[in-house]
Amino acid sequence: MSPWIEKQRYIIDFTISSLLRRKVKNFGLLALYTLIVFILASTMFFTYSIKKEASIILQGSPEIVVQKLVAGRHDLFPVRDIETLRNIRGVADVQSRLWGYYYDSLVKANYTLLTPPAQTDTAHAGTRTITVDSDTDDSSKPLFTLNGAALEPGTLIIGNGIARLRAIGKGDYMPFRASDGSIMNLKIVDTLSSQSELVSSDLMLMTEQDFRKLFGIAPDYVTDAVMTVKNPSEISMVAAKINKRLPDSRPIVREEILRTYDSIFNWRGGMMIVIFSAAVLAFVIFAWDKASGLSAGERREIGILKAVGWETSDVIQMKFWEGAMISLTAFFSGVILAYIHVFFTGSPVFEPALRGWSSLYPNFALTPFINAEQITTLFFLTVVPYTVATIVPTWRAATIDPDTAMRHTGE
Amino acid sequence: MIELVNVRKVFNAGNPSEFSALNSVNLNIAQNKVTVLKGPSGSGKTTLLSIVGCMSRPSAGRVKLNGREITSLPERFLTDIRRKTFGFIFQQPNLIKGISVLENVMLPAYPLGEKRSSLKVKAMQGLAELNIASKAASKVEWLSGGEAQRASIVRALINNPSIIIADEPTAHLDTKLSYRFMEIIEKFKSEGKTVIITSHDPLVYDAAIVDRVVNFRDGQIEGES
Numbered sequence: 001m002s003p004w005i006e007k008q009r010y011i012i013d014f015t016i017s018s019l020l021r022r023k024v025k026n027f028g029l030l031a032l033y034t035l036i037v038f039i040l041a042s043t044m045f046f047t048y049s050i051k052k053e054a055s056i057i058l059q060g061s062p063e064i065v066v067q068k069l070v071a072g073r074h075d076l077f078p079v080r081d082i083e084t085l086r087n088i089r090g091v092a093d094v095q096s097r098l099w100g101y102y103y104d105s106l107v108k109a110n111y112t113l114l115t116p117p118a119q120t121d122t123a124h125a126g127t128r129t130i131t132v133d134s135d136t137d138d139s140s141k142p143l144f145t146l147n148g149a150a151l152e153p154g155t156l157i158i159g160n161g162i163a164r165l166r167a168i169g170k171g172d173y174m175p176f177r178a179s180d181g182s183i184m185n186l187k188i189v190d191t192l193s194s195q196s197e198l199v200s201s202d203l204m205l206m207t208e209q210d211f212r213k214l215f216g217i218a219p220d221y222v223t224d225a226v227m228t229v230k231n232p233s234e235i236s237m238v239a240a241k242i243n244k245r246l247p248d249s250r251p252i253v254r255e256e257i258l259r260t261y262d263s264i265f266n267w268r269g270g271m272m273i274v275i276f277s278a279a280v281l282a283f284v285i286f287a288w289d290k291a292s293g294l295s296a297g298e299r300r301e302i303g304i305l306k307a308v309g310w311e312t313s314d315v316i317q318m319k320f321w322e323g324a325m326i327s328l329t330a331f332f333s334g335v336i337l338a339y340i341h342v343f344f345t346g347s348p349v350f351e352p353a354l355r356g357w358s359s360l361y362p363n364f365a366l367t368p369f370i371n372a373e374q375i376t377t378l379f380f381l382t383v384v385p386y387t388v389a390t391i392v393p394t395w396r397a398a399t400i401d402p403d404t405a406m407r408h409t410g411e
Numbered sequence: 412m413i414e415l416v417n418v419r420k421v422f423n424a425g426n427p428s429e430f431s432a433l434n435s436v437n438l439n440i441a442q443n444k445v446t447v448l449k450g451p452s453g454s455g456k457t458t459l460l461s462i463v464g465c466m467s468r469p470s471a472g473r474v475k476l477n478g479r480e481i482t483s484l485p486e487r488f489l490t491d492i493r494r495k496t497f498g499f500i501f502q503q504p505n506l507i508k509g510i511s512v513l514e515n516v517m518l519p520a521y522p523l524g525e526k527r528s529s530l531k532v533k534a535m536q537g538l539a540e541l542n543i544a545s546k547a548a549s550k551v552e553w554l555s556g557g558e559a560q561r562a563s564i565v566r567a568l569i570n571n572p573s574i575i576i577a578d579e580p581t582a583h584l585d586t587k588l589s590y591r592f593m594e595i596i597e598k599f600k601s602e603g604k605t606v607i608i609t610s611h612d613p614l615v616y617d618a619a620i621v622d623r624v625v626n627f628r629d630g631q632i633e634g635e636s
Binding site: 002003004005006007009010011014017020021022301304305306307308309310311312313314399401402403 | 461466467468487490493494499501505506508509510518519522523524525526527566570
């Protein structure tokens with residue numbers, strides 16, 4: 001083996017023994033560093049994945065939603081106007097929707113109630129898939145799917161958030177207070193798939209008949225209408241025609257819905273930026289502390305090494321390896337822990353603040369989306385400054401005479 | 412062999428705390444001899460020793476080693492000379508805590524990239540010669556004062572230097588250990604090494620093996636005895 005390689009081995013061996021000599025200090029340093037990387041990486045993974053997830057799910061939302069307006073407020077949509085919408089040139093399909101909110105005073109939570117508008121029998125005998133959106137474009141994920149449950153009058157299907165909150169499940173009954181004051185007891189026939197819990201956590205599905213009875217809505221009214229347009233580039237044109245033919249209505253195109261969701265997630269992302277900034281600040285303080293100087297013991301040790309014949313470059317190399325080992329270990333541990341935290345354990349650290357609303361927090365595993373650019377940014381934000389911060393004071397100490405380094409510190 | 416010409420050393424130059432540790436020192440140190448630099452604390456002995464050993468540079472003057480001017484050499488050349496030519500025995504053992512005696516002894520040889528097995532054999536031989544081979548695996552903080560001193564001597568010898576520099580080596584040793592140390596110095600001399608010692612201990616400068624004693628006071632040579 002060449003002397004150069006042997007020398008590198010000696011330096012690395014000495015570095016490792018150096019790290020182990022200050023076990024408590026270095027372990028504390030590593031733990032703090034890992035924690036900061038963990039927070040930064042969790043923030044990055046979480047915001048990126050939640051936005052990605054939401055945009056994929058919401059790609060399946062209707063192209064146009066038409067609402068009736070009365071005095072500028074959303075009102076019930078007359079069924080007779082559905083035909084007017086169908087007659088607009090370029091419209092592929094129009095479906096009516098019945099949906100609303102129900103406040104459960106028992107658990108102080110708001111539920112979203114919905115009647116499934118389209119029920120498609122699948123090829124599999126005995127299984128039925130219910131899709132909420134009328135857009136069956138196979139490139140997009142349905143809002144939610146359900147297998148094997150037939151929704152009949154007197155029954156309902158609930159989201160996982162509700163099931164958790166009320167500790168109920170399939171076969172249980174759930175009481176509702178109808179608009180006329182009577183109590184409706186509906187039997188739960190299933191819970192919604194957790195695949196898209198981000199948007200279905202607080203959702204309840206019930207038949208049209210039960211929905212109208214619960215809220216006292218006449219048969220000639222629905223909540224709103226959803227439309228599919230033959231040519232997506234004509235969406236704005238169709239929306240303009242709707243405005244013209246039904247002046248008291250409001251067409252909402254998908255892009256607007258996506259924009260709204262995007263702004264909500266951006267707002268939540270903003271909260272993450274606050275956490276992110278705090279973690280970056282902690283890191284800066286930590287790196288500054290490291291950069292501001294070496295302990296008397298470390299200076300003395302550098303003095304001894306130089307006195308016995310180590311070159312400045314050997315000492316710097318040793319300290320570089322020391323910094324690199326700590327920062328790389330912390331970086332990889334932090335990133336791996338953040339990955340597990342966000343994608344396997346459902347981000348318990350920041351979940352309550354960032355997802356869902358009311359008291360129904362979604363509980364679902366985010367699909368892992370990792371952006372290489374983000375990981376690289378994180379690497380350059382943490383490993384590089386720390387390693388540099390380790391080298392600077394070492395360089396300062398290693399370039400002074402060994403005699404001075406030893407004299408000023410003593411034994 | 413070692414020649415000092417008009418060597419001056421000023422600390423904190425330009426500051427109110429400026430002081431001159433060495434003033435125009437001219438000295439020749441012969442090869443294969445034991446030279447003692449004698450003088451009270453603060454007389455400039457250690458400063459001179461660190462300049463001779465390439466651990467620091469003089470503020471003025473020249474230092475020649477075997478006729479070669481070394482004062483103006485870049486740091487890495489000085490390090491190389493220090494590593495190959497000089498073995499240092501400090502007043503304090505200056506061992507690195509937390510690692511074994513063997514590792515401490517091998518430290519000066521690391522930058523040379525010598526094969527580990529042969530380096531280990533050499534280090535163990537050195538420890539055996541000074542009767543501390545049994546402590547090779549012990550951490551240095553477990554050693555007694557004398558053992559730590561001997562470990563630092565083995566470390567000074569690991570690269571087989573031709574000049575041994577010892578700064579107040581008996582300051583922390585009792586009489587018995589001090590005599591033992593002088594026996595070791597005698598052995599170095601018999602092996603043809605040059606030894607430079609600073610001391611104000613009569614046990615050192617009155618020893619029979621000492622060839623020359625240079626008296627220091629206030630940064631200047633006062634005479635020889």
